[in-house]
Each structure stands twice: as C-alpha cells, then as structure tokens.
Amino acid sequence: MIQPPSCPGAPLDPAARATLATWVNDYWDGVYGLLYRLTGNQQEAEDLTQDVFLRAVQRRDSFVAGTNVRAWLMRIATNAFLDTRRRKKVARATPLAEEIHLPPTNEMAGGALYQQELGAALAAALLQVPEPCRAVFLLRTREDLSFREIAHMLGGTEENARWHMLQARRRLMELMKGWL
C-alpha cells in the first residue's frame, strides 16, 4: 500500500481513507482550480493539491465538525502555495510572464470568443500580480470569502487583506487596459 509522502511510515487507516475519499470527491476540483490559478502550472497544481489533501487528512482531528470544510481546505491550499513561494530560491515552475494579448478586433465585447480571450488574458495577467495579492484576489472573487475570513486564513488583518485586494485589482486594471 502506498504511504502518503508527508506521513512516512503511517499508512492510511480505513477511517482516514474514507474521509480522504469523501473530501477528494467533493473538493478536489475547487482546490485544484485555486492552485492552478495561483501557480499557472498544471503539474505544480497537481502536486500541491495532493499535498493539501494529505495534510488535511493528517490534521482531520483538529478540524471542527460542522464548519466549512471547503474554506478550511482553501486555507491549507493557499498557505501551501505561499510557503512554496517563500521557500523557492531557484527558478520557479510558474511560467515567465506571458504577453497579455490584445482583444480580437473583429469581435463584439459580449461575444463568446471575446469573453474566452478575455478570460485567458486575465489569467495571464494574474500571474504577474504579487503572490499574496493574487491569493487574496482569488479567494475574494472566486470563493466569495469576506476580508475577515481571508485575514483569518492568511494570518493578517482585515485591513491588510483589503490592501492586497486593492493592489491586485489596480495591477490587473493596468495590465488589462486594452480590454477593460
């Protein structure tokens, strides 16, 4: 039986395995999606997502039943991402800043192709936003978390979370000015 790499010598017991299976089934897509938008790299997103779930099942006894599992997993995921960025001194898996393509000239702003291209351009632009600001932007925009919840997740203050959001959106507006 394969042992979780973060828990050497301690194979999953049936209860842990059942919990892990449920969480993976219910929350894998959300966690992977967040980590993919944070890292811009599918392989890194996959590696981190696996680590998140394995860490979570290790800590499952500390999880308070009835509280928000998804938010708890997003917290682990965001902190895992930020930890890797703090630790990494060599070239990162995150791709170099991609060129932000200008909108197609023959498409109406509301058209499907325009929206698709806008999404891709925004994803590229987000990777040029500093990591803490990037994380706050995603947690607020995609997860609808309040600044209080974000502050609790990341260990700062509400004011700090608001500041990061402001910086993220300001930078994105600058990068996306051909589009918005």
Add this chain to the structure above:
Amino acid sequence: MNCQQAQDLLLTGDVPQSTALAAHLDGCAACRRTAAGLAMMDGAARAWPLPPQAGLAKARFVAQYQLAPDAPAVLSARAKSGAKINIYDRWRLHRWRNLALAASLLICMGLALWALTTGDEHQAVASEALVDRMVDWNVQLAQAQTPQQREQIFAGHATAFAQELAQKPLAADEQALAQKLASAGSVLKTNDDPLTEAESFTDIADLLLQRMNGATLRGDTKLVRRLSRNYALISAHGLNSRLAGAQKLHGLSLERQRHLKDLLGRNVQLQERLTDILEKSPAASQREILRELGLTKMPHKHAVSR
C-alpha cells in the same frame, strides 16, 4: 467624495452602501468606466473553467491512494445501477478478469487470425514477423519464474534478434519499436523490480499505440489487428501485472512513489488513447480492441473521460 477615494473603494471591491459613492459615479464618467471594467474583470475571473487536467489528476490520486477500499464492490454496484465509471476504474474492477480473458483469448485470436488470413498474410513482411516474435520473447521473459529461466529465454533469442535487426532494414517506426523491444528484453533479463519493468512495458505500449493510431488513420485494418494482438500481450502479461505488483510494494521512497504515480497516470492515458483509436477503427478491428478493454460494446466518450 473625490475620484481617488471613489477609485480606492471600487478597487478594494468592498463597496458599502454609500450615497456619496453613488452620487460621485453619477457625475464622473471616468469612475463609471472603472466600475464597469472591474465588473467585467470579476465576471471573467468567475467564469474561468476548470483545467481539463483536473479530472485526470484526481483519477491518478484516487488510484494511487486506493481511496475506495471497497472498490470492487462499490464499482460493481455503480456499474449495475447504470452509473458511468471511467476507464481506469473499469480496468481495476475487471483487472483479474481481463488478465484471464487476455490469456485465454491469445490462442483463440491466433487461431482466428490464421483461419482468416490469406496466403498473402502468411507471407507477411519479415520485419513485421520479427517484431511479433520480439513481443512474444518479452512476454516469455516477463512470465519466467526464475532468474535462470530468464537467462535461458534471453540467451535463446537475443543474438539472433540482434543479427536480424542488423540485416533487415526496417521502417523507422518499426525500427524504434524493435529497438525498444530489444532493450526491454535486456531489462527483463537482469531486473526483477516491478517499477522498472512496468516502465519498459509502458514505453512499448506507448509505441504500439502510436503505430495503431497511424494504421487506423491509414485504414490499414490488417496492421491494426496485428498491433492489437501485440498490445493485448504486452498489456496482459507485462504492463498490468507489473503495475499490480508495484502497487503492493511497501516502503517506497518518495522518488519511487512519484515514479509509480507517473506510471499509473501514463497507464490511464494509454487506456484513453486506446479508446480514441477504437472509435476511429473499422468494425473488424474494433472487436479485437474491445477485448483488450474488457468491454462488450463501444463505450460512450464521456463515460470514459474522467
């Protein structure tokens, strides 16, 4: 309220119910444009789709950590209820049946092909026959019970194969496959590590599928049938058994765990590519390929996607 204050509120995105902000926006086109742009940006971010690899990544993780300990019973119940299960779960559910089926079908396929072939097929290109024999050789090596048996099997053919390869010019893709089979034979002779062997067989299966895909696109049904046979052999007697053995290993280092994870992921991708080829194949070739998948009818594409 001035523009700077309005912009800061808008950019923070935590806009209170403010008559002052509303009044400012009513009178300031620039700030209205900022508000509209931010709304468009937020909408685009919320609409980001999940990357297509998310499902495969999940499948790999579920397979690696065996997250359904009742998998056979659970999958069987799901299958009976008509729920769709992906191709990897289907491989796991029917693994032993597939191994037994593939083994018992080898004789039947051999006899059927012989009965169906014309005189021209008995005079198959020497290079194709060489590759077939090398596949058989690898399978024999994989099935050997002791290192001495492997040594005997290896020694009985290695030199002859090397001479034939040197004397008979093969097509480029056939040559790559033959070289891979030769090197895999060497690996099997000296190695009894399931991970290393599984990697060799995965590489062979990969090359076989590449050739099957090309043959399917060209409409070369004879070649597709032949390659299906080889794929069935490699899959049943090499790849599946080695992967199963590797999953039972204990105390793997982190590197080897990642290696196994990678091989399991590649195996899932092989199954999906095989399904794609199946969908493009003519009916006669489909029957051979369906046997390898352990299916009795064509699967729906979305039923095997994730």
